Amino acid sequence: MWTVYKKEIRSFLSSLIAYMVMLVFLGATGLFMWVIKGNSVFDLGLASMQVMFEMAPYIFIFLISAITMRSFSEEKRLGTLETLTTRPVSDLGIILGKYLAGVTLLLISLLPTLVYYYSLSKLGQTEGNIDTGAMWGSYFGLVMLGMAYTAMGVFSSAVTDNQIVALICSMALGFFFYVVLGMMGDISALDAIGKSLEWFSLEYHYDSMSRGVLDTRDILYMLSFSALFIGLTKTVFESRKW
Amino acid sequence: MFKCTGNHYFCKTNVSIQVNNLTKIYGTQTAVNNVSFEIKPGEIVGFLGPNGAGKSTTMKMLTCYIPPTSGEAKVCNLDVSDQSIQVRKHVGYLPEHNPLYLDMYVKEYLAFAAGMGGVKKVNERVDEVIALTHLGIEKHKKIGQLSKGYRQRVGLAQAIIHNPDVLILDEPTSGLDPNQVMEIRDLIRNLGSNKTIMLSTHIMQEVEAICSRVIIIDKGIIVADDKLENLRNRSEGKWLVRVQFATDVDEKALKSIQGLLQTNLLGNNTWRLTGDNENFRQAVSQFALSSNLEVTELVSEKDSLESIFRQLTGHVDSL
Numbered sequence: 394m395w396t397v398y399k400k401e402i403r404s405f406l407s408s409l410i411a412y413m414v415m416l417v418f419l420g421a422t423g424l425f426m427w428v429i430k431g432n433s434v435f436d437l438g439l440a441s442m443q444v445m446f447e448m449a450p451y452i453f454i455f456l457i458s459a460i461t462m463r464s465f466s467e468e469k470r471l472g473t474l475e476t477l478t479t480r481p482v483s484d485l486g487i488i489l490g491k492y493l494a495g496v497t498l499l500l501i502s503l504l505p506t507l508v509y510y511y512s513l514s515k516l517g518q519t520e521g522n523i524d525t526g527a528m529w530g531s532y533f534g535l536v537m538l539g540m541a542y543t544a545m546g547v548f549s550s551a552v553t554d555n556q557i558v559a560l561i562c563s564m565a566l567g568f569f570f571y572v573v574l575g576m577m578g579d580i581s582a583l584d585a586i587g588k589s590l591e592w593f594s595l596e597y598h599y600d601s602m603s604r605g606v607l608d609t610r611d612i613l614y615m616l617s618f619s620a621l622f623i624g625l626t627k628t629v630f631e632s633r634k635w
Numbered sequence: 636m637f638k639c640t641g642n643h644y645f646c647k648t649n650v651s652i653q654v655n656n657l658t659k660i661y662g663t664q665t666a667v668n669n670v671s672f673e674i675k676p677g678e679i680v681g682f683l684g685p686n687g688a689g690k691s692t693t694m695k696m697l698t699c700y701i702p703p704t705s706g707e708a709k710v711c712n713l714d715v716s717d718q719s720i721q722v723r724k725h726v727g728y729l730p731e732h733n734p735l736y737l738d739m740y741v742k743e744y745l746a747f748a749a750g751m752g753g754v755k756k757v758n759e760r761v762d763e764v765i766a767l768t769h770l771g772i773e774k775h776k777k778i779g780q781l782s783k784g785y786r787q788r789v790g791l792a793q794a795i796i797h798n799p800d801v802l803i804l805d806e807p808t809s810g811l812d813p814n815q816v817m818e819i820r821d822l823i824r825n826l827g828s829n830k831t832i833m834l835s836t837h838i839m840q841e842v843e844a845i846c847s848r849v850i851i852i853d854k855g856i857i858v859a860d861d862k863l864e865n866l867r868n869r870s871e872g873k874w875l876v877r878v879q880f881a882t883d884v885d886e887k888a889l890k891s892i893q894g895l896l897q898t899n900l901l902g903n904n905t906w907r908l909t910g911d912n913e914n915f916r917q918a919v920s921q922f923a924l925s926s927n928l929e930v931t932e933l934v935s936e937k938d939s940l941e942s943i944f945r946q947l948t949g950h951v952d953s954l
């Protein structure tokens with residue numbers, strides 16, 4: 394597993410995609426937080442990173458899809474899946490290696506945003522007046538959400554040998570589970586059904602974590618969401634044997 | 636996930652590859668049909684057959700890439716279905732078309748392959764294998780920059796990196812120029828000194844050049860499995876002549892040729908005739924003269940193995 398992990402990290406770092414993703418993520422969140430009028434910290438007058446945590450899930454849908462689109466589709470296209478899966482390593486080991494590499498890249502791209510936290514706490518009316526608990530909760534939620542996205546991305550990549558198809562498939566899945574299901578509760582015609590459907594959305598649980606309350610139900614939901622898609626990837630992987 | 640158990644894996648059994656009634660069905664198509672054979676340690680076996688005969692499918696089952704529909708396959712007495720991970724430790728595999736990561740460096744890729752194979756002293760082993768496959772001058776290049784011959788060496792290097800007992804090579808020389816073919820063959824022969832090798836090909840000369848034994852497969856069925864010299868002997872006492880007449884000839888008329896054993900219509904008035912004596916070619920030309928037939932081509936077929944292959948695989952179109 395760690396051999397695959399190391400190889401993936403190396404190939405991320407030697408390809409442009411990783412740097413592009415980090416740049417775009419930091420650029421976008423930075424712009425929304427500090428520059429674009431109407432939503433920026435200065436306009437709101439609050440020492441809060443809420444803007445970033447509201448934008449990040451949408452940006453992640455695109456960026457994480459871009460990170461994971463290569464993982465298996467490229468192996469399939471090159472035919473290297475055959476050499477990869479005939480080595481004495483289990484299928485799950487290979488999948489987890491790739492998955493964890495994606496998660497690592499996600500963590501690396503989140504790391505520089507800690508600077509925002511530092512700046513905000515300096516800018517606070519009395520220095521350090523910032524809701525640290527909510528922020529860590531939000532970070533934790535964002536990482537969990539990113540992990541779920543990564544699992545979906547890896548799954549999409551395993552389905553096809555075309556990177557573009559993998560990208561679109563993974564974005565569609567992210568959009569469905571975050572945005573579409575998340576909207577269900579707001580549709581009055583659906584009433585109670587809508588509310589229950591909303592419970593299944595990533596947004597519901599992410600929001601709940603963003604408030605700074607770490608509920609085991611939310612954590613469990615996020616983890617099982619990732620596990621589900623890793624399991625599905627394994628099933629797709631084994632489908633060659635049917 | 637996976638713990639390596641050591642650098643060298645030894646086959647303690649006296650059979651390296653054992654295949655019993657192996658069958659693979661894709662949907663409605665039977666790719667491999669009830670195939671059985673055995674390969675002993677140290678043998679170099681050529682797995683010969685026309686394209687689509689089921690060579691690659693058999694090899695994929697032996698390397699645990701796809702499971703058999705029925706029957707069993709064992710490598711070093713380990714079952715490919717039940718002890719898949721163990722089997723993979725003993726097998727080095729070079730798939731058809733030699734897939735490689737083109738944007739990786741040679742050393743980087745081999746180190747990755749070594750790690751995946753559970754090799755402990757990765758760097759030492761990589762250097763060893765680079766020396767074995769004569770990749771020294773190219774080791775700092777990206778795989779994408781290498782010529783096809785060198786890529787094939789990298790393919791072989793990744794197959795032997797974990798020092799397996801059994802090497803399964805799927806068309807190792809296809810698409811190479813004649814010089815590269817010779818080099819790769821030499822390499823395989825050298826590697827073969829302490830390994831069991833099964834290599835697939837559709838080129839008869841390849842088998843003659845490297846292998847001690849040949850298994851010929853056609854349409855998923857084994858049609859011959861023998862030592863090379865035995866196979867050659869099969870054609871002893873038989874002389875093959877390929878003849879093309881200018882006009883249609885009745886098969887019954889051909890029966891009057893002295894010493895004729897067998898006729899084979901190859902199409903376009905071309906026949907392959909099998910005779911039982913060395914003067915058979917003259918007999919054929921005599922027959923043509925006496926029956927006033929114009930002959931446009933008359934060749935005796937020297938390459939006996941080639942013709943055995945054609946007879947066994949029954950491909951009348953391959954002239």
